[in-house]
Amino acid sequence: MTSNAPDPLLTLSGVNTFYGQAQVHFDLSIKVARGHIVCLLGGNASGKSTTMKIILGLVKPRSGDVSFDGASLLGLTTPQIIRRGIASVPEARRLFADMSVRENILMGAFVRNDRDAVAQDLERMLALFPKLGQRLSQRAGSLSGGEQQMVAMARALMIRPRMIVMDEPTMGLSPLYVDRVLELIRTINQEGVSVFMVEQNASLALEIAHEAYVLQTGKIVLSGSARTLKDDPRVRDAYLGGAEAA
Amino acid sequence: MSSWLDYTINGLIVGNVYALVAVGLALIFGVSRLINFAQGSIYLVGAYIGWVAVVQLHTPLPLTIIVVAVAAALVGLIIERFGLRPLQNSVRIAPLLATIGISFVLDQLVMLTFSPNPRALPSQLPDVRFQIGGGTIEPLDLLIAGVGLTSALLLFVFLRYTKLGWAVRATAQDRDAAMQMGVDVNRVNQAVFGIAAALGGVSGLLVGMYYNQIDTAMSLQATLKGVVAEVVGGAGNVPGAVIGSLLLGLVESYGVAAFGTSYRNLFAFLLLVVVLVLRPNGLFASARQAPPEPLTGTFIAPSRPVRIPRWALLVVLGVFAILPLLPVSLYVLQTLINAWLLGMLALSLTLVAGTIGQVSLGHAALLAIGAYTSALLSLTFSVPVGFAIIGGGLMSAALGTALISPSFRLRGHYVSIATLAIGEIVSLVILNWEGVTRGPIGVSGIPPLSLFGYELISPTSIYWFSFVVMVVLALLQARLLGSHLGRSFRAIRDDDVAARAYGLSLNRYKSLAFIFGGFAAGISGGIAAHLYSYINHETFNTQQSILALTVVILGGLGNVVGAVVGSVALVGLPEVFRIAAEYRILIYGIVLLLLVRFRPQGLLGTI
Numbered sequence: 023m024t025s026n027a028p029d030p031l032l033t034l035s036g037v038n039t040f041y042g043q044a045q046v047h048f049d050l051s052i053k054v055a056r057g058h059i060v061c062l063l064g065g066n067a068s069g070k071s072t073t074m075k076i077i078l079g080l081v082k083p084r085s086g087d088v089s090f091d092g093a094s095l096l097g098l099t100t101p102q103i104i105r106r107g108i109a110s111v112p113e114a115r116r117l118f119a120d121m122s123v124r125e126n127i128l129m130g131a132f133v134r135n136d137r138d139a140v141a142q143d144l145e146r147m148l149a150l151f152p153k154l155g156q157r158l159s160q161r162a163g164s165l166s167g168g169e170q171q172m173v174a175m176a177r178a179l180m181i182r183p184r185m186i187v188m189d190e191p192t193m194g195l196s197p198l199y200v201d202r203v204l205e206l207i208r209t210i211n212q213e214g215v216s217v218f219m220v221e222q223n224a225s226l227a228l229e230i231a232h233e234a235y236v237l238q239t240g241k242i243v244l245s246g247s248a249r250t251l252k253d254d255p256r257v258r259d260a261y262l263g264g265a266e267a268a
Numbered sequence: 269m270s271s272w273l274d275y276t277i278n279g280l281i282v283g284n285v286y287a288l289v290a291v292g293l294a295l296i297f298g299v300s301r302l303i304n305f306a307q308g309s310i311y312l313v314g315a316y317i318g319w320v321a322v323v324q325l326h327t328p329l330p331l332t333i334i335v336v337a338v339a340a341a342l343v344g345l346i347i348e349r350f351g352l353r354p355l356q357n358s359v360r361i362a363p364l365l366a367t368i369g370i371s372f373v374l375d376q377l378v379m380l381t382f383s384p385n386p387r388a389l390p391s392q393l394p395d396v397r398f399q400i401g402g403g404t405i406e407p408l409d410l411l412i413a414g415v416g417l418t419s420a421l422l423l424f425v426f427l428r429y430t431k432l433g434w435a436v437r438a439t440a441q442d443r444d445a446a447m448q449m450g451v452d453v454n455r456v457n458q459a460v461f462g463i464a465a466a467l468g469g470v471s472g473l474l475v476g477m478y479y480n481q482i483d484t485a486m487s488l489q490a491t492l493k494g495v496v497a498e499v500v501g502g503a504g505n506v507p508g509a510v511i512g513s514l515l516l517g518l519v520e521s522y523g524v525a526a527f528g529t530s531y532r533n534l535f536a537f538l539l540l541v542v543v544l545v546l547r548p549n550g551l552f553a554s555a556r557q558a559p560p561e562p563l564t565g566t567f568i569a570p571s572r573p574v575r576i577p578r579w580a581l582l583v584v585l586g587v588f589a590i591l592p593l594l595p596v597s598l599y600v601l602q603t604l605i606n607a608w609l610l611g612m613l614a615l616s617l618t619l620v621a622g623t624i625g626q627v628s629l630g631h632a633a634l635l636a637i638g639a640y641t642s643a644l645l646s647l648t649f650s651v652p653v654g655f656a657i658i659g660g661g662l663m664s665a666a667l668g669t670a671l672i673s674p675s676f677r678l679r680g681h682y683v684s685i686a687t688l689a690i691g692e693i694v695s696l697v698i699l700n701w702e703g704v705t706r707g708p709i710g711v712s713g714i715p716p717l718s719l720f721g722y723e724l725i726s727p728t729s730i731y732w733f734s735f736v737v738m739v740v741l742a743l744l745q746a747r748l749l750g751s752h753l754g755r756s757f758r759a760i761r762d763d764d765v766a767a768r769a770y771g772l773s774l775n776r777y778k779s780l781a782f783i784f785g786g787f788a789a790g791i792s793g794g795i796a797a798h799l800y801s802y803i804n805h806e807t808f809n810t811q812q813s814i815l816a817l818t819v820v821i822l823g824g825l826g827n828v829v830g831a832v833v834g835s836v837a838l839v840g841l842p843e844v845f846r847i848a849a850e851y852r853i854l855i856y857g858i859v860l861l862l863l864v865r866f867r868p869q870g871l872l873g874t875i
Contacts, residue, residue, distance in 0.1 A: 078447075078448060080444065080447070080448075099452070100447040100448065100450075101447065101450040101451060101452045104448065104449065104450035105450060110448040112444070112445055112448055116442050116444065116445035116448075117442075117445070118437065118438045118441040118442055118445065118446075119441055119442075120437070120441055121434075121437060121438065121441065125434065128434075129434060129438050129446075129449050130449060132431070132434070132435065132438075132449045132450045132451055133449075133450035177449070181449075181450070
């Protein structure tokens, strides 16, 4: 599938997921190579967000396997999976609205016990997201959508993840912030963190991704390097403003 | 007459005690969106453990407090681990019902262990009084205030500066997001239940010392007061719960000062209803806060109802109809009369709770209204008993609906709290409105059942009468469920937002459901009044409301046949197995717990 990629950090193989009687995933297989940005594209109800939940252990598949760095994640609880080094930027950010920005960022380091290093990492985050410095004692719920996205990303980075999963990181943001967020994802990735992101906005996602998968009603219908997919007429038709989604 | 300062001190001290209960409720609600109806039982357990420690082991006061806190915390941990954690993925009503079942079980265990007689709990403190201004303060007042303040401080430090405290706050604000930060939500639940139980237990100990008396009736009262304080402060809001508690203590104390002791609870519940109706998110909630209830759906366990062939129903009906002609003992007939009366109440509740989704915890109030109306109509105005009973049904329908109507805008757990409070208010009004209801003396000498001038005194005639009335009500209700109206009810239950979007007026349909349900319950209460010949404000109590709810869940929410089957089962089986009366409530609690855990859709399935 993916051309000359290094060995995968995250692998979903043959995953079938059900909500009650309804099947959400059909034999889903996805690989995220070390150090890469991989994007999962798809419209509404395609099963994108459920894929995130599968990786994070919030939903368990009926069959198939999810492995991270060679070890299966299936028997693990969400907190255990987080401890393996996967951080999450949830859909719609999901900050702890009544806690301060500072507390929100530090919540990201919840599973860590090295206080001094955590304090240093907080400083690093403020360097990476300079705007948050003035907002540290403010209620997280009082920030703008774009600022909240910054907090959510800082919070995720605090765990020193090997991989970040992001659910629609650009959703509901102003165009200015969309560019800023994409730039930040690239920066984070260049520091060695693999990224798996789910997006509806295909043209933006393909700008920064290395590889991409297209999910349609629970099946992978297309995959390949971002460059080839960007020019693929089927993706263009479906997502880049051609005919309405197939 | 004591000074106003005394009433203020008393209000604040009692408020402190409520705060210990309410803060626990708020913590639990914050983390798991659950109103823990077992909180009062832990308080009860705390009081009795304190009694054992003080009276039998002669522990010094500081040690007593520690023993009670630790033991109560253990009870809380057990409740969380075995009662609630298995229900994590169940329907949303399940944990609430489980805590009701747990509270029944705990209360009955305490009662069976220590007997229902009150016991004295000495305070171990020197009996001195300090005069301050015009008021008096005793050492115990200072102890209670000290425990309250210390607990609040410890809790603040815990939530603000410890890792687990952060996890509790994060989980309360967004459970899924907290899990994605690596928070172990089960540990958070455990911590919260442990803390809540420790506070609740100590509260029970202090109250016992304050009034120098403990008894098993404390439990429900404590739960109710805690819930009032918590909701007034804003569900899930810990500082709000403290302020709500102090406010409740003051309102009660001034109410008692102005009107007398029997008005204490009336003021508490009126405060609750006013807050629920005007500011359901509590006095201190900001407008941005979303209601902490699901918008739609998952309140009733979905299932396919068991289909019973019509001929089988007819055969069973026929057997019960001719039962008095068969050689059965009077005892069987008496038992079944009770089952038919309970059946009418269950029909009412299964319509209100099951079909339209308003889980009422105060349904016994409808019985009381029907019973008092019918009794007083026949006694005071010499109305023939048959008409008096119908009058009881109509009054119950009208008054019950009018009382509940301000709460129609509430959802989910809040409906249950409001109905519980309204049920208590009805009972308290009956107690206090002596001019009409004869107050605490009750109504005696109620004429026996009669129809068209013929007195129904033989068990056989009473059996037929109650059986026919119940069957007629059941047939009407079955007809109702199959109609367009029944579908509208279920639409509102399953998704009230969507139902409203399709033009259904929620208030109108909820009113119709309560009118029909109120009528059936009122008839049941009316018949009961003439059977018992004596009723008072405690004849129809919360236990009966909960029994009815258990019946309805046993049969399957919304299921007409299920309501009747459930009544026969819960009234009949303890008789069959000759279970002594004091164990029955325990059995009901256990049945409720097992149902919620293993068969939330009931025997015959929800409709």
